[in-house]
Amino acid sequence: MDFAARLDPCECLTNADSKLYPRCFAQHSAAWFKQLQRLDWNSETLQMYGRRVVVPRLTAFYGNPGVRYRYSGTVHIAQGWYPLLADIRDHLLQVLDLSFNSVLANFYRDGNDYMGWHSDDEPELRASPVIASVSLGAERPFYLRHKENLYDPYHISLPSGALLVMGHSTQRLWQHSLPRRLRLKGPRINLTFRTIDQRGAGT
Ligand SMILES: O=C(O)CCC(=O)C(=O)O
Ligand SMILES: [Mn+2]
Numbered sequence: 001m002d003f004a005a006r007l008d009p010c011e012c013l014t015n016a017d018s019k020l021y022p023r024c025f026a027q028h029s030a031a032w033f034k035q036l037q038r039l040d041w042n043s044e045t046l047q048m049y050g051r052r053v054v055v056p057r058l059t060a061f062y063g064n065p066g067v068r069y070r071y072s073g074t075v076h077i078a079q080g081w082y083p084l085l086a087d088i089r090d091h092l093l094q095v096l097d098l099s100f101n102s103v104l105a106n107f108y109r110d111g112n113d114y115m116g117w118h119s120d121d122e123p124e125l126r127a128s129p130v131i132a133s134v135s136l137g138a139e140r141p142f143y144l145r146h147k148e149n150l151y152d153p154y155h156i157s158l159p160s161g162a163l164l165v166m167g168h169s170t171q172r173l174w175q176h177s178l179p180r181r182l183r184l185k186g187p188r189i190n191l192t193f194r195t196i197d198q199r200g201a202g203t
Contacts, residue, residue: 013156015146016166016174017168018166018170020156022158023161024162025161029161032088033137033189037189039105039107041105056113057107057114058109061104064081067102067196068124069124098130100194101194101195102193108178110184110186110187111180111186113180115178117143119147125196126197129168129194131171131194132163132166133163133192134162135160136161136190137160137186137188138187139159140181141156141181142158143176144174145174145176147174147175178190
């Protein structure tokens, strides 16, 4: 993967076709975190095994107006870009030479909030999406496991300002998760920039 060649040296997760740039946005991270706390955060519910459960984090979806993305069982329609999110998108275009039409933001209020094992493999992301993930706020561990080797996950740490670029085969072959850390009190924001194909969008 050489699309991120212009960035500083990084930790390459060659097995998982991903690259981590731990300090990519470190100098902006405190200011960005403060501003992005003002996004229009939502608490979502999800139908699971016949009952409704509250999603254990807050979410917000932004992007080109009209972009539709189904996650947590609901179709979300982007109404536009929050200015700072558009700036970060443009920054990613500069350093990665990749363009994105939307961003899913997660707010983890403390270590009780988490995201379970999954791949970002919704049909509207197409078969081999590249996803750029920006972490801000509390440092949290992030786990990856190969779909054919579920009992041998490995973990990386995502400090404030880190950029993790998940490459073409990551979602097809791997799962990832952000587990609970009960003693952790600090909040964290994660931004996953995505390209959503409207032809595959759910209703
Ligand atoms: O919070 C993170 O680092 C991961 C978020 C994620 O996997 C997602 O939004 O699909
Ligand atoms: Mn994900």
